[in-house]
Structures are given as C-alpha cells and as structure tokens.
Amino acid sequence: MTLPPRFRDWFSARGWQVHPHQQDMLARKDDPALLLIAPTGGGKTLAGFLPTLVELADGGHEGLHTLYISPLKALAADIRRNLSTPVEEMGLPIRIEDRTGDTSYTVKRRQRADPPHILLTTPESLALMTSYEDAPRIFAGLKRVVVDEIHALAESKRGDQLMLALARLEALRPGLRRVGLSATVEDPPALSRFLARHPDPCAILQADPGPAPDIQMLQVDTPPPWSGGGGAYAIPEVLDQIRRHRITLIFHNTRAQAEIFFHNLWMANEEGLPIGIHHGSLDRQQRERVEKAMVQGRLRAVVCTGSLDLGIDWGDVDLVIQVGAPKNVKRLVQRIGRANHRYNAPSKALLVPANRFEVVECVAALEAVKENDLDGDPRGPGPRDVLCQQILIAACAGPIDADALYAEVTTAGPYAGLSRAAFDDCLDFVATGGYALRGYDQWQRLKQRPDGAWQLRDPRASQLIRMNIGTIQDSDTLKVRMKRGGGRALGEVEEGFAASLTPGDTFLIGGRIVRYEGLREMTVEVSRDPGRKPKVAVFSGTKFATSTQLSHRILRMFRQDSWPELPAHTADWLTLQREVSRLPEPGRLLVESFPHDGRQHLVVYGFAGRNAMQTLGLLLTKRMEEMGLAPLGFVATDYATLIWGLDAVTDPAPLFDAEALRDGLEGWLAGNAVMKRTFRASANIAGLINRNTPQSRKSGRQATFSSDILYDTLHRYDPDHLLMRITREEAMRGLVDFGRIEEMLGRISGIDHLRLDRVTPLAAPLFLEVGKVPVEGEGRERLEEQEAERLMQAAGLA
Structure with missing residues (x-):
C-alpha cells in the first residue's frame, strides 16, 4: 500500500x-x-x-x-x-x-x-x-x-x-x-x-539503526572515591557540561542517589542555572511541572531516575549524563536515546562512575554499546499469580468455560507452555482459596453452574476485583506534605523510614531539606529547614544489579596484560591486585582469605549481582556456622562478598557445594522475611489479599499483618498450597536471585584460594561498605575519610 x-x-x-x-x-x-x-x-x-x-x-x-x-x-x-x-x-x-x-x-x-x-x-x-x-x-x-x-x-x-x-x-x-x-x-x-x-x-x-552514539567517560580532575554511589566528586565537571548544552538529563540508578546529587549540585550552582529533579516518589504535580518546563526549554538540566527512561520526547535534550555504572547495557542505550531525539542524529552521552570499581564497569559498558551487545536474561514461563488474576477478571465479565479459557490463555506467548493441570490448580485456587482456606467464605469466589461454567459466587465481588487489578506492587509509603502553607504535597517516603523519624529530624525530598514535624492521619508533616545536614529518605524503586553479560565482559577485561582504555589510577589498582594476589578470571572462582584488625576475612569474587551476592553471604555464613568457623558478619556488592569472623577458612571448597547451598536456602527461606514479603506481593496479585476496598486502602502495616498471618497458616498447615509454590519460585528468581548463584557455580571449573597476610587492593573498598552505616554525627565524613586512608595504606594503595 x-x-x-x-x-x-x-x-x-x-x-x-x-x-x-x-x-x-x-x-x-x-x-x-x-x-x-x-x-x-x-x-x-x-x-x-x-x-x-x-x-x-x-x-x-x-x-x-x-x-x-x-x-x-x-x-x-x-x-x-x-x-x-x-x-x-x-x-x-x-x-x-x-x-x-x-x-x-x-x-x-x-x-x-x-x-x-x-x-x-x-x-x-x-x-x-x-x-x-x-x-x-x-x-x-x-x-x-x-x-x-x-x-x-x-x-x-x-x-x-x-x-x-x-x-x-x-x-x-x-x-x-x-x-x-x-x-x-x-x-x-x-x-x-x-x-x-x-x-x-x-x-x-x-529499521536502519542510524549513526553510533557519541558516548564516553566524563573527564574529571579528581579520581572517584573507593566506594559509594553519589558521584559528588564530579559535580564541577557536570556543571561545566550543563553550561555547554541546552538541556542535560542526569540519570541515577536510585531515587536516594538522585536526591543527594541534586542537593549537592544545587549547592554548587552559584550561577543559579535552572535545574530540576524528577523521580517516581515525587508528587505528580511536581513531576508534571518539571516535564512542562523541559518541553518549553526553561530548564538547563534535570536530575532524574528511570522515570524519564522511556520514549517521551522531552524537549531539546542534547546531552545525557549517567551517574553511576549503568548495570545494564540495554538500559544505558535507552537512556542515551533521550539526547538528540532525532533520526540519523547521534545521541551524546557521558558516563560518571561513582567509585573506583565502577570505572571498570563503565568502560565495559561503553565497549558493549559500541559492539551493540545488549544484555537481558531469558524470559521464564508466565507467572501463575498473574494467571489467577486473569481468571478473576474473566469471571467479572460473565460465566467462563474452563476449556475455552484454557485454550485462550495458551495463545498468549508467556503461557504457551502452560499445562492443563497447572491451569486447573489456578482455577481451583481462585474458586475455593485452596485446601487450607476452602472453609472460609471470603475465599469462596467462584461457583460451578449445572452446565459446567464458572461464575462469581457473589456478583458484587466484581467491584473489589476491579479495584485491585494490576501487577505493580506499591511499596509501603506515606505521603509527605508541608504542615503550613496549605499543606502542599511534596511526594512520599517509605513507611519504615517515616517510623524512624523523631520531631526535628531532617531529610531530603524533591531537592529540599525538610524538618519532620509529626505524623497526622498517615501523612508525614514537614516544614522547611535549609540549614541542617539531612538524613536521606529511603525511597522505593528498583535496586539494579549488574547484568550477567556485563559481569562476564568485566571478567574478560581482567585477562588483559594491561588496560590502556582505563584511567591510570584504576589501571594501577588492578595491576597492584595482580601483583599482591590475582584478578578474578572467567571460569574460575577467586577466594581470598587474610587477617585484618584481629579478625579473619574471606572474600568471594562471584560477580553474580548484588542480590545474589547478598544471598551468597547469608548461605556461606550459615554453612560456616555449621562447620564451627564462627562468622561474625558479611557485606556484599555486585562483584564480591566479604565475610569476617573469628576463625580462618583453610579450605573453601566445601562451602560451595551446590546441593548444600540449595538446602541451606530452603531452610533459611522457610521462616524468613524475604519469603513473607514475596508472598504478600503474589497474594496481592492473585487476589488472595486486597489492598483496596470500597471503604479504604489498607496501610502497609495492615497489609503486612494480614499477609503474615496467612503465610504462617499456609506454611504450617498447607505448605504445598499454590501460593506457597508461587512464592518459592518468585523468591528464588527475584529478591534472593538464587538463579545467578547457580549460574556462577555452573560456569566455574575450580576455586582459586589465596591465603594472604593483608588486605588486597580489590578487597579494600569492601571494608568501606561495612563502615558506612554505624558512623553518625558531625564527624561522619572525617571518620570515613580517615578509615579509607588507613585501609588503602594497608592494601598498598596510598
């Protein structure tokens, strides 16, 4: 045509x-x-x-x-x-x-x-x-x-x-x-x-992919710090780039990091350049004001998160800056595309690694973009909690024939391999609540007619079902409003963060420092307080982990004899690691053990992503306890897990037995908060628990209480309940990411265990991760700097 x-x-x-x-x-x-x-x-x-x-x-x-x-x-x-x-x-x-x-x-x-x-x-x-x-x-x-x-x-x-x-x-x-x-x-x-x-x-x-993007690292005078995710060291150079361009988008991986960076950027912005902030926890009207100002060209820069990732044409954006390693090449390409949103015009972007290791990750991501090597994990089968919701949706529209609905569902790509037995499990759950719950009227939602069709037991239930349609799981958040001046909405913070506040505490939201005044009718009331050092709100949102493909690329980089593509400070760091210990390699698992500060330390370089390395720390310390090795704690990053304890590990191989790790995970998950959190999300989607009712919306605490009681009941009386099986599957590939651990164990052919007499260069930044939380008060930054200097000297880096 x-x-x-x-x-x-x-x-x-x-x-x-x-x-x-x-x-x-x-x-x-x-x-x-x-x-x-x-x-x-x-x-x-x-x-x-x-x-x-x-x-x-x-x-x-x-x-x-x-x-x-x-x-x-x-x-x-x-x-x-x-x-x-x-x-x-x-x-x-x-x-x-x-x-x-x-x-x-x-x-x-x-x-x-x-x-x-x-x-x-x-x-x-x-x-x-x-x-x-x-x-x-x-x-x-x-x-x-x-x-x-x-x-x-x-x-x-x-x-x-x-x-x-x-x-x-x-x-x-x-x-x-x-x-x-x-x-x-x-x-x-x-x-x-x-x-x-x-x-x-x-x-x-x-289509023709067009010209390759113009993407490189931002050149800065100050080397990045050894740990952290803020990128504050590069603010003078970022400001200079803002001056040189019409509109700059400055992406961050988390909302909290965006708030901190915006605050620091604004404090350094002596010229008063118009700069905004945009993320999903801000009030909708505030986000819309920023969007309108961008389209009209009234802003020179916007500090943002994934809220501006996708295909909206945000005015005359001619530069994208990514602060922090992108963690995922595909996401980086998407963000780069926000600049020069025109056909056959190369997008321009700069990467700002937040710490020394992220320099390596950023260089690996740059190479992947140039080679158009996008990352992504294979999709699993369609989740059954979503199917349960779909059965309820179909029932709202009228009586359903099970055979016809099964035939319909299996035309959807994600459910093409769904067995009839699995479908019938979902239908039975929707109709009765399952074995342990079928005696309760509230979960008797469908009934079968004489002709075999299924319909809602109570037609009035359709209102409740419709009010809870969707798979997006709201985090437990509270609205934040100004106490005076009409109670203007600022956004929202997580319920747990709000519970930790006492009157007089300050925190950042929307780039403002506000003072906590009190909690009124599930709303956090605040006033302006620009003069004090803020806490940082615990914002909800995705916590990205480095992709498997990007991790493999980093490991291949470590095999090079030298690294001319890296800044000298980072290349020297890796060279020293190779001299003192060795660098991790593809196909091998590097494990280091050494004494430090009167404790024995074990470092596992698994490169499996933050969630998986966190889970690995939990499982390894559990195994160490069983073996009488007295572990005291651990910390994890995307690339390594550091464990400290009283006794040295002389042979790490038994710790990594795949079957023992899986058994340990099952035991640990059984009564763990991770499982209860996962259960709550799947129960909401499947319709077992309703967050929204015609009368009101449950608070996060109320929803947690209801779901925890249900979880404990099913765990005790019906552990093979459909929702319990769904929960185990979701937890394994979601919050604990055990699949990445299995992938790690599957790709290694052996363990390289090095027993050393001091902290190694690659391990040193992990100690700074440990010390960040407990140090509070006016001297926090000074103490952190002193601790960093001492550690780097111990590792031969200063």
Whole structure:
C-alpha cells in the first residue's frame, strides 16, 4: 500500500520524507503480528500508527479501531498530543483519547458508551476494560493493537498481564492485528514470540539503526572515591557540561542517589542555572511541572531516575549524563536515546562512575554499546499469580468455560507452555482459596453452574476485583506534605523510614531539606529547614544489579596484560591486585582469605549481582556456622562478598557445594522475611489479599499483618498450597536471585584460594561498605575519610 496523496502532501509541507520502515509498516499493515525495531527518534510511533490513520482517513468506521498500549501514563498523554498534530492539520475525521488511572470517572464512562477511534491506555486500564460485561460491544470494531516500548513491558509481570489481555481481545475479535514497537531489543526472536498469538508467527522489521552514539567517560580532575554511589566528586565537571548544552538529563540508578546529587549540585550552582529533579516518589504535580518546563526549554538540566527512561520526547535534550555504572547495557542505550531525539542524529552521552570499581564497569559498558551487545536474561514461563488474576477478571465479565479459557490463555506467548493441570490448580485456587482456606467464605469466589461454567459466587465481588487489578506492587509509603502553607504535597517516603523519624529530624525530598514535624492521619508533616545536614529518605524503586553479560565482559577485561582504555589510577589498582594476589578470571572462582584488625576475612569474587551476592553471604555464613568457623558478619556488592569472623577458612571448597547451598536456602527461606514479603506481593496479585476496598486502602502495616498471618497458616498447615509454590519460585528468581548463584557455580571449573597476610587492593573498598552505616554525627565524613586512608595504606594503595 502506498501513502495516499493527502499524507504525502502533509509530509512534504513539513519538509519530511517517509522513512523506509514507515513505508514498510504501511505495506505490511495486514500482517497478523509485526515487531518494529527502530532507533530512538526514528519515527517508530508514527510508523505504528500510519496504517491506522490511513484506514480511518476517509471516515466510515464506527467505534474503536486501534488500541495503543504504553508502559507509562505520561507517554500515552504525550502520544495523544503528537498524534493530534497530523490529524488536525490533515483534517482527518479521527477521535483520539487516552484512558489511564488519571482519567476521570465521567470520561471513562463516556468512553465505554462511545469509544474513540484511537484509545491510548496502559496494561492495567486495558485489563479493567476487559472485565466489564459490555466488553464485546466496546471492542466490537477493534482492528489493531499497538504496543509501545514493548521491551520494557516484557521485563515485568505487566507484560504477562498485557499478553493475557490481548488473548482475551483476540477471543472477542478474531484476526486482531498486533504491532510491537521498540528501540532496544537484545533478542528479537524471543520478543516476537512474546508478542505473537501462539502458535502464529510474528514478523520482525528492523529499521536502519542510524549513526553510533557519541558516548564516553566524563573527564574529571579528581579520581572517584573507593566506594559509594553519589558521584559528588564530579559535580564541577557536570556543571561545566550543563553550561555547554541546552538541556542535560542526569540519570541515577536510585531515587536516594538522585536526591543527594541534586542537593549537592544545587549547592554548587552559584550561577543559579535552572535545574530540576524528577523521580517516581515525587508528587505528580511536581513531576508534571518539571516535564512542562523541559518541553518549553526553561530548564538547563534535570536530575532524574528511570522515570524519564522511556520514549517521551522531552524537549531539546542534547546531552545525557549517567551517574553511576549503568548495570545494564540495554538500559544505558535507552537512556542515551533521550539526547538528540532525532533520526540519523547521534545521541551524546557521558558516563560518571561513582567509585573506583565502577570505572571498570563503565568502560565495559561503553565497549558493549559500541559492539551493540545488549544484555537481558531469558524470559521464564508466565507467572501463575498473574494467571489467577486473569481468571478473576474473566469471571467479572460473565460465566467462563474452563476449556475455552484454557485454550485462550495458551495463545498468549508467556503461557504457551502452560499445562492443563497447572491451569486447573489456578482455577481451583481462585474458586475455593485452596485446601487450607476452602472453609472460609471470603475465599469462596467462584461457583460451578449445572452446565459446567464458572461464575462469581457473589456478583458484587466484581467491584473489589476491579479495584485491585494490576501487577505493580506499591511499596509501603506515606505521603509527605508541608504542615503550613496549605499543606502542599511534596511526594512520599517509605513507611519504615517515616517510623524512624523523631520531631526535628531532617531529610531530603524533591531537592529540599525538610524538618519532620509529626505524623497526622498517615501523612508525614514537614516544614522547611535549609540549614541542617539531612538524613536521606529511603525511597522505593528498583535496586539494579549488574547484568550477567556485563559481569562476564568485566571478567574478560581482567585477562588483559594491561588496560590502556582505563584511567591510570584504576589501571594501577588492578595491576597492584595482580601483583599482591590475582584478578578474578572467567571460569574460575577467586577466594581470598587474610587477617585484618584481629579478625579473619574471606572474600568471594562471584560477580553474580548484588542480590545474589547478598544471598551468597547469608548461605556461606550459615554453612560456616555449621562447620564451627564462627562468622561474625558479611557485606556484599555486585562483584564480591566479604565475610569476617573469628576463625580462618583453610579450605573453601566445601562451602560451595551446590546441593548444600540449595538446602541451606530452603531452610533459611522457610521462616524468613524475604519469603513473607514475596508472598504478600503474589497474594496481592492473585487476589488472595486486597489492598483496596470500597471503604479504604489498607496501610502497609495492615497489609503486612494480614499477609503474615496467612503465610504462617499456609506454611504450617498447607505448605504445598499454590501460593506457597508461587512464592518459592518468585523468591528464588527475584529478591534472593538464587538463579545467578547457580549460574556462577555452573560456569566455574575450580576455586582459586589465596591465603594472604593483608588486605588486597580489590578487597579494600569492601571494608568501606561495612563502615558506612554505624558512623553518625558531625564527624561522619572525617571518620570515613580517615578509615579509607588507613585501609588503602594497608592494601598498598596510598
């Protein structure tokens, strides 16, 4: 199909040419499923919508034609604004609306009665729409579904929920066409299988990737510190880059680090350059003010987190700075794409390692970007807690036939391998609560009719189910408001952090230092207090771990004879490590033991990521206790675990027996808070526990209390309950990341144990991780500096 004259004229009037991949998308508009991989700024969103606009250009279509699914509410609103331009300028008879959690109840009701031609929404809102009895009427005219930033959705349970919702739409509208859009895909065939209606194929269309990004390390006069994640040492150079560019995005891996950096940057900003901060814990209105100011060009820089990762066009951004090692090459490529958001214009980015080891990681990430070597772990099967929720959603829409629903579910890529027995387990749980809970009315949610169909036992339960649809697990947070001046909202902090505050304590939020005044009706009340050193709020959010592929690349770097690509201070550090001990190698596990400060220390260089190395520390100390080695504690980073105790380890090999480690993990998990936390998340998703009710929303403490009682009951009376099995699976690959430990054990052919007489250069920074927490008060920084200097001298580094 060629571009109609009206569209060609519109492109010409703007001085644009149709990109080849946009023309290809139009030519292949009838493909049942199509994955477009195009660079950021390459017009992939317009490519996804072009067939829709052409089909609707002459009018005549009644109701909903195309659904657009976005991982972000803000992205849906941004796409609506961008799509409105060609529609209005060409006078197309097309109505475009968005529907997210921010859409008013009145507008949602009208959209159900009179759907627009193009509806822009999120996975959660789509799942909710499919739960209504009139879903067949709402989606009666639906032709296409466009999933934007599909790689981001595929990495979480939101993607699994979306694929189940698309399977439901396919049952309502056979022949529905699917389009996935992405700029960063490490395994296109795997993502195409995720998107396709199983067993149908999904074609892959790859656009010209454009020029390579201009990405390098920021040159600084001061070497990075030996530990920490703030990047404060580079603030003079970062400020200089802000002066040289129109708009700079300064990405951080955590919200707390973003707050600290913004505060330090603002204190050094003597010129008063307009700089904002943006992350998910800030009040929505404050985030929107920053977004608007960016688009209007009124800000010179924004300190941010993953809240600005995805495809929104944030004004005239011409530089991205990543503070801290990116941990994941794919994420780095996504963030780089925020700069020079134009086709065939190279993105410009600078990396700022936060500490000495991150210099190595940043160089490894730079090489991976140049080689287009993206990372990502293989997807596992679709999680069953999400399937349980989907069964409840289907029941809200009307009676369900188990055979038909099973056939429908297994057309979703993540659930293509689901056995009928596993499906029936989920159906039984949804209907009765499972063996230990079937005697309680509140979990008797479905009943079977004489004709074999299943329906809600109480139709009024549909309200409660709909109120709890979704897979995003809110952390236990409390709102933060100013006590005076109208009680302006600032954002939120974690409940545990709020509980640690006493009146007069200060902390950072939104770049401000505020003073804690008290807790009123589950709201943290604060006042301004710019003069004192703040605590740092314990913000929720993802804690990234270095990817497996990036860890392997670092280990390969260590095999080099020298490192001309590294700054001299870091190359000298690695050289000294090789002289004093040795460097970790691929296929071998390096273990060092040495005395220090009257204690025996053991360092394991596993390179398995922070969660896995933390779990490894727990398991190894447990094994050491069983062997009578008297461990006293441990600390973990992405690359190593340091354990200290009273007795030296002479032979570490027995500590790493895979079967013993797994047995130790099972025993440790059984009554551990990690399991209870994982259980709470899965129980919320599966519908066993409801955070939202028509009366109120449970506080984090109330939800924890309810789920802990349920967990203890099932653990004691029904340990093989479906939710307990799901919890074990989730914990193993999530919070404790035991799969990374097994991957580590699988790749090593032997253990290199070196018994030394002093701290080694590579181990020295780990001791600074230990000392960060207990040192408080005015002298904290001075004591840390003194401790760092003493350790580096002991390791021969100063």
